[in-house]
Amino acid sequence: MVNLIRNENMKLYRRWRTWIMAALMIGAVLIGSFVDWHYDNKDAGADDWKTQITQEKQHWKEMIADPKTEEGSKNYAKDQLAIGEYRLAHDIRPESDTMWSGINGSAQLIMLITLFTVIVAGDSLAGEFSTGTIKLLLIRPASRLKILLSKYISMILFGLLLLIVLFVVSLLTNGLLYHFKQLDLPLVSVDSAGNAIELSMLGNLWKSYMLNGVSTILFVTLAFMISSAFRSSAMAIGISIFALFAGAIIMELTQPYAWSKYMLFANLDLSQYLNGRPYQDGMTMTFSILVLAAYFILFNFVSWFFFTRRDVAA
Amino acid sequence: MNEPIVSLRNVTKRIGRKTIIDNVSFDVPKGEIFGFLGPNGAGKTTTIRMMVGLMSITEGTITIQGKNIAREFEQAIRHVGGIVENPEMYKFLSGYHNLVHYARMVPGVTKDRIREVVELVKLEDRIHDKVKKYSLGMRQRLGVAQALLHRPSLLILDEPTNGLDPAGIRELRDYLRYLTREEGITVIVSSHLLSEMELMCDRVAIMMRGRIIDVKRIGELIGTNDDAQTYLIEASPSELAIAAVREIAGAIAVKPVQNGIEVTTDRDRIPDILAHLIRMEVRIYGVTPLRQSLEDRFLEITGGERVG
Structure with a gap:
């Protein structure tokens, strides 16, 4: 099994394509971080944020006092107020204009990781069929299940690798741009009771990486399923990427219907439970x-079913 | 006959309602080169794919060294090296990495073994080049190398000569002969080219429309009947030649052909016939014994169905 994964990795990393993807991602992090840094407010004095937060506090207080404010917005304002007060009391500045704003911004690029991993996954299995290499691969003493599994694991490892690259590059770039000042800045957030709490910035970053990773894994699984069922890279990559981008639109359209909460896209973003409201109440x-988990099992079952049962004809 | 390496028992393949392979049975003993002959679409490739587990078997059993390919796939396929149609390799990898890839899939294939097969197929100089830079002949040789890596006792080759030039075909033939002789490997090879099978195989199964209609030793198939054989005598004028032959040999089969005559007779009578022809002032350019070719026999057996 280990050898099979090594094989898949060899086929993955001995291709230019893989390294171009990694380079594109590094480029995106560099550009994003640099732009973020360039538009920083560099004239601000070290304590200017305090005045700004004092002003903002005023704004949140007015919002809470206003009887026309909706319940949701009111809660939001209360949370912001608590955070602001905590910052002033403990002398903890916000992330903007520090290295963390660039690093947190780069976390958005996880979308790119999903995209690249889906492309590689769509080609990993279906590509073997279209080039005919699948025949020589399957006439070895390794069951089809093991081959499928090794490909799957190597894709997950590829996603993880891109994630680590993203993390290291964004940390280094922003660190260098800001001379690693505020490295130990904590994240101020509120707990469920509405009290301000201090969290580790790094811990929170990885939490959001992992939550986004869940959606990457599901898209990879989807791409694998289509690969296995249709044996066409174009179809696997095309449909998965379409799903990736159309998901949001579909969710918007179907939100009024109660059944839509069972759709894949409604549940992909687990961070909806950390900040803000879920897609549907309840x-x-x-x-x-x-x-x-149900979708994950279904997709994998379909992949396995088609891959292990169907004849290799063409 | 010792224990067969490969054994097919009443193997049938149906796709939907269509029967692709119909009740096929045969055994191949150790060290034999066994050929599958038949027109395109006869079911050669399907049979081979069932033997290597790429296709499922609807009915019947296939065993390789006593292991059932459907139920004990990993143990059975361990003994098999295969080239299924063109050896399609990973073009973006070097030849060497392709071999490393396949070597990792079978326990016990060492770096030394890789070097050994590379030397056997004479790819030492180019093995670290990317496969996309290889010629077809080199790819074919790499295909042979990957099939031999794990020292299989059975080599299965589907249309291995497709797209090869005569030198490549000859080379492949020599490998196969070498492997059966020196290493005791059993070979199953399919082709729609009769002339190739004639040179390569010990026994041939003739397939037609999903059935095996005959399994014969190559000698039997060609039919070296020593008593009466047909000879082409290049001679002119042919009318005079025919008359002369009739005169001396009486009622034997003789007919005019484009550049002379064809005579069917015993070997001993040839000198007399030629002497008489010369006496009758027929000009003789050459005498060739005509073997009945595999192709003729094939057409006979299959009732004239076109080949290839």
Whole structure:
């Protein structure tokens, strides 16, 4: 099994394509971080943020006092107020104009990781069929299940590798741009009771990486399923990427219907339970995890079913 | 006959309602080169794909060294090296890395073994080049190398000579002969080219429309009947030649052909016939014994179905 994964890795990393993707991602991090840094407010004095937060506090207070404010917005304002007060009391500045703003911004590029991993995954299995190499691959003493599994694992490892590259490059770039000042800046957030709390900035970053990773894994699984069923890279990559981008639109259209909470896209973003409201009322983290697990099992079952049962004809 | 390496028992393949392979059975003993002959679409490739587990078997059993290919796939396929149609390799990898790839899939294939097969197929100079830079002949040789890596006892080759030039075909033939003789490997090879099979195989199964209609030693198939044989005598004028032959040999089969005559007779009578022809002032340019070719026999057996 280890050898099979090494084989898949060899086929992956001995191709230019893979390294071009990695280079594109590094480029995107560099550009994003640099732009972020360039538009910083460099004239601000070290304590200017305090005045700004004092002003903002005023704004949140007015919002809470205003009887026309909706319940949701009011809660949001209360949280912001608590955070602002905590910052002033403990002398903790916000992330903007520090290295963390660039690093957190780069976390958005996880979308790119999903995209690249889906492209590689769509080609990994279906590509063997279209080039005919699948025949020589399957006439070895390794069951089809093991081959499928080794490909799957190597894709997950590729996604993980891109994630680590993203993390290291964004940390280094922003660190260098800001001379690693505010490296130990904590994240101020609120707990469920509305009290301000200090969290580790790094811990939070990885939490959001991992939550986004869940959606990457599901898209990879989807691409694998289509690969296995249709044996066409173009179809696997095309449909998965379409799903990746059309998901948001579909969710918008179907939101009024109660059944839409069972759709894959409604549950992909687990961070919806950390900040803000879920897609539909009554949805919980546990619900989403169960729905995602069901899709995960279904997709893998279909991949396995087609890959191990069907004849290799052409 | 010792224990067969490969054994097919009543193998049938149906796709939907269509029967692709119909009740095929045969055994191949150790060290034999066994050929599958038949027109395109006869079911050669399907049979071979069932033997290596690429296709499922609807009915019947295939065993390789006593292991059932469907139920004990990993143990059975361990003994098999295969080239299924063109050896399609990873073009973006070097020849060497392709071999490393396949070597990792079978326990016990060492770096030394890789070097050994590379030397056997004479790819030492180019093995570190990317496969996309290889000629077809080199790819074919790399295909042979990957099939031999794990010292299989059975080599299965589907249309291995497709797209090869005569030198490449000859080379492949020599490998196969070498492998059966020196290493005791059993070879199953399919082709729609009769002339190739004639040179390569010990026994041939003739397939037609999913059935095996005959399994014969290559000698039997060609039919070296020593008593009466047909000879082409290049001679002119042919009318005079025919008359002369009739005169001396009486009622034997003789007919005019484009550049002379064809005579069917015993070997001993040839000198007399030629002497008489010369006496009758027929000009003789050459005498060739005509073997009945595999192709003629094939057409006979298959009732004239076109080949290839």
